[in-house]
Amino acid sequence: MPLIPVNNPASLVGYYLGVASLIPVLGILTGLPAVICGGIGIAKARSAPQSGGMGHAITAIVLGIGGPVLWVVVVIAMGLFS
Numbered sequence: 910m911p912l913i914p915v916n917n918p919a920s921l922v923g924y925y926l927g928v929a930s931l932i933p934v935l936g937i938l939t940g941l942p943a944v945i946c947g948g949i950g951i952a953k954a955r956s957a958p959q960s961g962g963m964g965h966a967i968t969a970i971v972l973g974i975g976g977p978v979l980w981v982v983v984v985i986a987m988g989l990f991s
Contacts (some may be wrong), residue, residue: 913961920950921962923969930976937980943973 913919923946930936930943950966 914950914954914960914965916957916960916980917950917953917954917966919946919962920966920969923947923950923973924965927969927972928977930973933980936976936987940973940977943969945977947973980989 923943924941926939926946930940947969949965950962950969953960953964954963
């Protein structure tokens with residue numbers, strides 16, 4: 910199985926969007942598309958296991974949800990402690 914899932918582009922794009930969601934302003938814009946692409950990537954990886962990309966798709970979902978939540982918590986914490 911290849912390290913980079915070239916046969917499952919949705920999981921790869923979702924992964925990159927998930928990583929971009931860790932950037933403060935981009936997190937709000939790229940979080941939802943990362944989750945959507947991750948879901949599509951998981952569906953493709955389950956239907957065609959030889960395509961790979963399950964790890965990238967799961968990472969896309971985790972980062973797509975966690976990135977924006979992290980930045981909301983940081984902004985609230987900065988408001989409370991300033």
